[in-house]
Amino acid sequence: MVTAERRPEFVLTYDGEALQAHRMAVADLAPALLALGEIFHEANEASDPNAPRVSLEIRAFDSGSFDVTLSLAQTGVGQDLLRFLTGQDTNALVNLIALVTGASGLFGVIVWIWRHRLSRQERVAPGVTRFIAEDGTRLDIPSAVVELLQRPSVRRNARRVVAPLTGEGVDLLRFEPAGGEPLVVEAPETPAFEIAEMVERDLGIQNLTMGLTITTVSFAEGNKWRLSDGEHTFFATIKDEGFLRRVDARQEAFRKGDVLRCRVTLQQWQTETGLRPEWTVDQVLEHIPAGRNMTLPLGDSDEPPPPATG
Secondary structure, X not given: XXXXXXXXXXXEEEEOHHHHOOOOOHHHHXXXXXXXXXXXXXXXXXXXXXXXXXXXXXXXXXXXEEEEEEEEOOOOOOHHHHHHHOOHHHXXXXXXXXXXXXXXXXXXXXXXXXXXXXXXXXXXEOOEEEEEEOOOOEEEEEHHHHHHHOOHHHHHHHHHXXXXXXXXXXXXXXXXXXXXXXXXXXXXXXXXXXXXXXXXEEEEEEEEEEEEEEEEOOOOOOOOEEEEOOOOEEEEEEOOHHHHHHHHOOOOOOOOOOEEEEEEEEEEEEEOOEEEEEEEEEEEEEEEOOOOOOOOOOOOOOOOOOOOOO
């Protein structure tokens, strides 16, 4: 269904004995719906990084089911307005709903993999990936779905959407896209949505000698100083005990623009959200005050310079 405001709709249903008796807790439902909204944000980005943001609006209309309206956030003028008036944005939203809730969408593919045990995948056309199961069953899906499957944040949110099925009296979750076949996830299928937490991977250590300016000094034990290399600002642990003793004894005074020439260790880890660096200042080799006088380029001759000419 597409409303007069060009807002494609689909119906989301949690069903079971608890729903028939109006006993589903808001504490169970709210996180699931918020997680579904986050999935649509990421699916929108995966399908078109330049697309306008989308919002998920939820209107309860009957016991055990929810009419969910997917709508675009406010767009600008010019090309965005043209896209809206010609229906391009509406078509994009219809496709986005299928990308998440269709049989070849995120939730459908997660259940398919669990039922059939994926063996391999191959690219069969631009934007199309084929999944091949151990029993030879094949499923062609949008490549954007593959990207969503590989995002830990999307998989965690998908798990939150089906989490109410693990509670008493909630037996199934059903997506009903307009003009499409309903997709049903039943309570026994919730293990399909479990994911292993990613273990951080140590990427190694670099030992550097570099100049750093001081942005923030911390005098609390164990706290980190905020430093800059001229392009990037970061927190670093100061492990030079001699330098810290001089700071405590007020033998070191800092002004804006002072430079510390340091031996530094940079250790990096790969995490599910990207690189995580950890900086350590092992030794402060030199404290170079700001505004140090420049050395004059004096020659070797004792003779006075020639007189200036007019």
